[in-house]
Every structure is written in structure tokens, then in C-alpha cells.
Amino acid sequence: MPLNTDAKKNIIKKVISNQDYRDEVLVIIDEIFLDYCISFFKQVVYAKIDALGEKSDWYKKVFLNPDLPKEQIAINSGLNMKSITNAFNSSKKEVVIQASYDNYNRLQKTINDLVSNGNNFEIKLSIKFKDVAVDLTVAESLIVINTIAVKRAEIRGGMWSAVGKQVEKPLMTTLCMLFNVPFEYHVQDSNPDSFREVDFYVLSKDGKKLRTEVKLMGKGNPESADAIFARQPAIFLADKLSDKNKKQAEMLNVQWIELRNKGGYKRFQEVLNALNVPNSDLNGDLNTRLDEILKERELSGNILKKFKICK
Structure with missing residues (x-):
């Protein structure tokens, strides 16, 4: 069940802006x-x-x-x-x-x-x-x-x-762009076979690929979290996390981000800094910048599609 472009954009914007996307x-x-x-x-x-x-x-x-x-x-x-x-x-x-x-x-x-x-x-x-x-x-x-x-x-x-499969990677890309992570530090093209079950990865300044798991799950869904922790990610980002999930992450030395928390997206920059991933502060108002990024991603996606067709 493919999501249309507007639905993806609206869900991403709401998740990052601490709103219910459901x-x-x-x-x-x-x-x-x-x-x-x-x-x-x-x-x-x-x-x-x-x-x-x-x-x-x-x-x-x-x-x-x-x-x-x-x-x-x-x-x-x-x-x-x-x-x-x-x-x-x-x-x-x-x-x-x-x-x-x-x-x-x-x-x-x-x-x-x-x-x-x-x-x-x-x-x-x-x-x-x-x-x-x-x-x-x-x-x-x-x-x-x-x-x-x-x-x-x-x-x-x-x-x-479909929401999980089609939104989670664009969500991560949007967050990286929000905090100006250089493209070469979050491009997914060279993802190795060992990362097949991983949603995303970011690159540290010393060249370490950091496994990043994303889960748009409701609070109190420990089964989903347990499966993610078993893959030993460096970063675990979710819409909602239970206290148990957070304690599990901290015990396993996994950096976590809960976007439904007020200003939860800001924690992503703290995690980037902790893991030595290059970034810089958000420029301007959150909603305005999100609109710009999502429009930019849509335009670049359309250009890429046309390029592939021409080839």
C-alpha cells in the first residue's frame, strides 16, 4: 500500500513536531x-x-x-x-x-x-x-x-x-538535513549486506558506520523494542518509548530519541554530538525549515526519477 507524497510529508512533519501523526x-x-x-x-x-x-x-x-x-x-x-x-x-x-x-x-x-x-x-x-x-x-x-x-x-x-516501511528512512534523512549533517555522512547507497535489517545509518567523523533503528510504535510495545535491541544499534529513534525501553537502551549503551517528548527532535543533535557525527544548529523556525526540507527532498526525488528514466 504505497503512501502518496503529501501523506509522507505530513506524517514526517507531525512526528518531528511532537504531534500525533495517526x-x-x-x-x-x-x-x-x-x-x-x-x-x-x-x-x-x-x-x-x-x-x-x-x-x-x-x-x-x-x-x-x-x-x-x-x-x-x-x-x-x-x-x-x-x-x-x-x-x-x-x-x-x-x-x-x-x-x-x-x-x-x-x-x-x-x-x-x-x-x-x-x-x-x-x-x-x-x-x-x-x-x-x-x-x-x-x-x-x-x-x-x-x-x-x-x-x-x-x-x-x-x-x-506501510507507514513504517515508507516513512522511517525519509524521516531520518529529514532529521539529518534539519541539523545539517553533510550528505556524505548519511547517504545510504553503500549500505553493506550486514546492514540489511537496519533502517538507517550515520557516519562518524572517524568513519564508523552507526546503525540506526527507527520505530514509529505506540508506547508500551516492548516486543518491537526487544527485536531492535537484538540487532545492537548505536541509535534507537521512536515516536514513543516506555521507561522500560529507555532503561534497556541505556543499559546496552544505545543512544535513544523519543520524538513525542516536547522538543524531542533536539535530542537527535545531542546524540549526533555524543557519537562524533558532524552537524550544526537548526537554522530558523522548525516548521518553516521542515517545509523547506520536505519540498527540497520532493524536488530532488523527482529530478532523480527523471534522470533514471532518461538513462
């Missing part, structure tokens, strides 16, 4: 989810109409069709790919299809048992698209509701993962 992500999640719902409901309308008069399971016939992408089949059955991969240690299409069919049959049985047990409730979806409208039974309505719930969870998980 609303930026939630807006994107909502937009993707609502767009999916509209498309999915249209498909439901046409599938139900095409199946009028038939006794076969129209939902299974259309939405669990083996010709569909495996990811789509899984979601339509009420599963996500991660659940299938973890359970069967495989993501082959035939495995996904069988797991999806099995789950769909279990879901149908659960719904039928619920409906037949005399529960005093009635849920029916009525979907209208243009001049066409269909009414879904209780069972059909619950299956559709379950599908969009699973899809929402998939979108949410994918987007938060």
Missing part, C-alpha cells in the same frame, strides 16, 4: 475502506441479481471463484492471507482456495445455527445501486458484514506496516 493514517485507511465497500456492494448487487431463480450459493460461486486472485478469495471467505500462511506454512493458491472454502463452510454453519436457534433478531441489508436494488437474507447479510470487517482489518494492518 490521524493522517486513519484518513487514508477510511478512504481505501470506503472505496472498497462501494465496489464490493456493487458486485454483491449484480451477483445477487444474476443468481435470481437459482438454488446455488451465489456468494460462493462469484466471490470464491478460483479464477479470482488468491488474496481476494481469502478475504471473501472471511480470512486474511497472514492467517492462512501461518496455519499452513504456505501461500500457494490451491492451499488458499481450500482454506477459504473450509472457512466459508464453517462460517455458513455458524450463521445457520445462530439463525435457526430462534434468536429474536433480524438483520437484512438492502443495497441499491442506480435503479437496481436487492435485499439480502439474514445469512447473506452476516456473510457480507463479516467480509467487509475482515477487509477493514487487512487494510488497517497493511497501512500501518
Whole structure:
């Protein structure tokens, strides 16, 4: 799930400026989810109409069709790919299809048992698209509701993962530019294979490459921090850190920066000085300088893309 340029810029600016960036992500999640719902409901309308008069399971016939992408089949059955991969240690299409069919049959049985047990409730979806409208039974309505719930969870998980993968390196580059770290002391082009799992590195004046881990994680997420400490970074930068995380870092001689602290970005310069990385003071107002840097990075990125295309 690629983030657009404006979203990346807004998240970076908010993280460094000690603001909650999560609303930026939630807006994107909502937009993707609502767009999916509209498309999915249209498909439901046409599938139900095409199946009028038939006794076969129209939902299974259309939405669990083996010709569909495996990811789509899984979601339509009420599963996500991660659940299938973890359970069967495989993501082959035939495995996904069988797991999806099995789950769909279990879901149908659960719904039928619920409906037949005399529960005093009635849920029916009525979907209208243009001049066409269909009414879904209780069972059909619950299956559709379950599908969009699973899809929402998939979108949410994918987007938060995308934020980490797509924002953390640009965030570090922006911080380096904020404190005028010379380009040659934070360029990532010559990153060795041993740094493959490392988010970033900076170079000290004596030529030492300093592993830098970045984690946009919520407070009290010790599992994520433990994995990072296991890679023995020199610098650990996060949106939020628990007291336990900070004590772990100090015990392991890891320099930490918590950006959600008031003025937390300033600690980055203290860390640079402590590790003998060349830098200089921030020039001017933080927000103004961030706007300048993010615009500069966007322009340089566009120029690089054009250069690669021309080559």
C-alpha cells in the first residue's frame, strides 16, 4: 500500500513536531475502506441479481471463484492471507482456495445455527445501486458484514506496516538535513549486506558506520523494542518509548530519541554530538525549515526519477 507524497510529508512533519501523526493514517485507511465497500456492494448487487431463480450459493460461486486472485478469495471467505500462511506454512493458491472454502463452510454453519436457534433478531441489508436494488437474507447479510470487517482489518494492518516501511528512512534523512549533517555522512547507497535489517545509518567523523533503528510504535510495545535491541544499534529513534525501553537502551549503551517528548527532535543533535557525527544548529523556525526540507527532498526525488528514466 504505497503512501502518496503529501501523506509522507505530513506524517514526517507531525512526528518531528511532537504531534500525533495517526490521524493522517486513519484518513487514508477510511478512504481505501470506503472505496472498497462501494465496489464490493456493487458486485454483491449484480451477483445477487444474476443468481435470481437459482438454488446455488451465489456468494460462493462469484466471490470464491478460483479464477479470482488468491488474496481476494481469502478475504471473501472471511480470512486474511497472514492467517492462512501461518496455519499452513504456505501461500500457494490451491492451499488458499481450500482454506477459504473450509472457512466459508464453517462460517455458513455458524450463521445457520445462530439463525435457526430462534434468536429474536433480524438483520437484512438492502443495497441499491442506480435503479437496481436487492435485499439480502439474514445469512447473506452476516456473510457480507463479516467480509467487509475482515477487509477493514487487512487494510488497517497493511497501512500501518506501510507507514513504517515508507516513512522511517525519509524521516531520518529529514532529521539529518534539519541539523545539517553533510550528505556524505548519511547517504545510504553503500549500505553493506550486514546492514540489511537496519533502517538507517550515520557516519562518524572517524568513519564508523552507526546503525540506526527507527520505530514509529505506540508506547508500551516492548516486543518491537526487544527485536531492535537484538540487532545492537548505536541509535534507537521512536515516536514513543516506555521507561522500560529507555532503561534497556541505556543499559546496552544505545543512544535513544523519543520524538513525542516536547522538543524531542533536539535530542537527535545531542546524540549526533555524543557519537562524533558532524552537524550544526537548526537554522530558523522548525516548521518553516521542515517545509523547506520536505519540498527540497520532493524536488530532488523527482529530478532523480527523471534522470533514471532518461538513462
